[in-house]
Amino acid sequence: MKRLTLKDVARMAGVAPSTVSFVLNGKAKQMRIRDEVAQKIMGVVNQSGYEPHRVAVNLRTGQSKTLGLIVESISGSFFASLARTIEIEAERLGYNVVYCSTENNAEKGGELIRMLGRQMVDGYLITPAPGMENDIRRLVQMHKPVVLMDSYFPGIKAPYVLIDNFHGVQLGMDHLFEKGYRKIGYVSVDISLIQLSERQRSYVQxxxxxxxxxxxKRMVELNYHDSREQNLAHLEAFIRENRDLDAIFFATNYLGILGLEALGRLKLSMPKHMAVICFDDHDIFRLYPPGITCIEQPIEGIASKAITLLMKQLDKQQGPLKESQVTLPGKLIVRSST
Amino acid sequence: MKRLTLKDVARMAGVAPSTVSFVLNGKAKQMRIRDEVAQKIMGVVNQSGYEPHRVAVNLRTGQSKTLGLIVESISGSFFASLARTIEIEAERLGYNVVYCSTENNAEKGGELIRMLGRQMVDGYLITPAPGMENDIRRLVQMHKPVVLMDSYFPGIKAPYVLIDNFHGVQLGMDHLFEKGYRKIGYVSVDISLIQLSERQRSYVQxxxxxxxxxxxKRMVELNYHDSREQNLAHLEAFIRENRDLDAIFFATNYLGILGLEALGRLKLSMPKHMAVICFDDHDIFRLYPPGITCIEQPIEGIASKAITLLMKQLDKQQGPLKESQVTLPGKLIVRSST
DNA sequence: GGCCTGTGCTAAATCGATTTTGTAAAGATT
DNA sequence: AATCTTTACAAAATCGATTTAGCACAGGCC
Structure with a gap:
């Protein structure tokens, strides 16, 4: 009941192992194997059901045909959609994907990168979290194929794909203006990630x-390291002190969900007492009455573009990637909270 | 800038590669390597930062030190918690985990199993979906280490770990009775999985x-293959036709969420018009006003027990596993929907 | 002194592929 | 006819580890 090896196939076909390998890897022409022989080999392969031992191939070629996907949190709908699309695209291209989450743990990111390095992934897809900057820089310096998603570090010359944050907030703000809201608050969080500062810049603009x-006074930054409860209290205080607001823009869906809870506690109903709009959609926003208006990320677009960029790096030693800093437009989803 | 190999280390330490291997794998005593030599080797290893090439080790030993985790959906809080716990436990034991989701696709499950087989995972952790029965049976027959979670197939002698479904529903029903509810509806779905029939049996009991x-009349089974919209309409009709109900028990959190939407559409508020309880918790149940009472699964317990059972199979060729069909008690979480 | 038994390591085989080099036979060239 | 090419494969090296078999030397025993 042992595994079929290339050698076995070779013996069955009456040829040398190398010949089988050539045929299987499409090098039959190049190695001028007769069609006759090639066909015989393919016959044996097909009806024996032989499949190459991936580990052996990996060892010999140095290619694991595996990509590493590092995200902040393995729950969360952003990751879920991302993972799905990436996995499908990757499989189509003959790659496997291993997932890892940093779980908001600054140093765990670095560990993961090293871990994956040992495991020999061929390339990295990363949603950067604060603290991973140096590790990512190192990857780039080592010329490892990397694509960042959702965020990036201005100092690092790595390809990235993300939503056009500035434009996204603009969409949301225009919508609020259109609906007649003028006293608009803004809730953010004190992580130094580029997407957050972009969103804030757009709000001000x-x-x-x-x-x-x-x-x-109409803008507040919650503290990233505070507990959920602390943040909730902080947010509640902010809303209470800004009674004149008629709308609030939440910079992330985590903040938006927190906002729903705060508003619930304050018994403020949407959109009567307060309109709510949030950057980044979430399952809950669809369900939570009356439905939360939001800016949806083009997650599938991000995923497939990211894969494309990564593949370009993997395919060949082509020169410096051009046009490798991509932003994609978001989409306004109007629900009844505005 | 090449990778450091065992051979390099051996040369640096002035010994043979095999000697280094023995020392690194804790076989120094067994192979009677002098402490002196062993220490010199360890010195070289530590300050050179050598790490064995996992792929090579894998090829030689046949052990990938990787586990395959196959779940229905990679989103979903059940998976998220499961994955987290399993990953932590696995890492502690020196194993990696690759995730795969069947995405409710019957045949994809089988493909995945084969795919992982090719990839040479050492063992499988599976939440079985309908249609995977034969593939799982095959795994068991081939004596591959497998542990099922969340569900199992009565005909297959594979170890499994899951919540005590019968007891869980009982908890919920007792709670409803205590609160004075007597006209209790039950919403399920027509998948033939053991956990669903157990829950239903418990409801009747x-x-x-x-x-x-x-x-x-008070019980309905939605059709698994219907669209979300169809199910919603079906559920709405059920509720409308059972105006006399004072509580509904939803058999899964997917159904519960659907229920929230249906009740919303019918403008029925909880718990005034209808009490709601659901098997299996979900983020939304905590947030959705007024908070949904549910039976929480002991996910961490399931995960760690499953790992333990899998490790027992991996560790040695010990005889048939005894006490390998485990059920763990769930926990009632009372919120304001009851 | 010859034989046996431990020591303490090294040499070589092995895992299952890929890739480079080698080579016999047929055909082309001088 | 002798030499050179081309054809069509086979043989062997290689990837980086683990593991089995082997081997030199020291000491003990008869």
């Missing part, structure tokens, strides 16, 4: 464009 | 125990 004076 | 006549 949007106000300016409408000639609404920007008031610092 | 609980009614009998309270001497409440079981009425078929």
């Amino acid at each position: 949007a106000l300016r464009k409408m000639e609404i004076p920007f008031r610092k | 609980a009614l009998r125990k309270m001497e409440i006549p079981f009425r078929k």
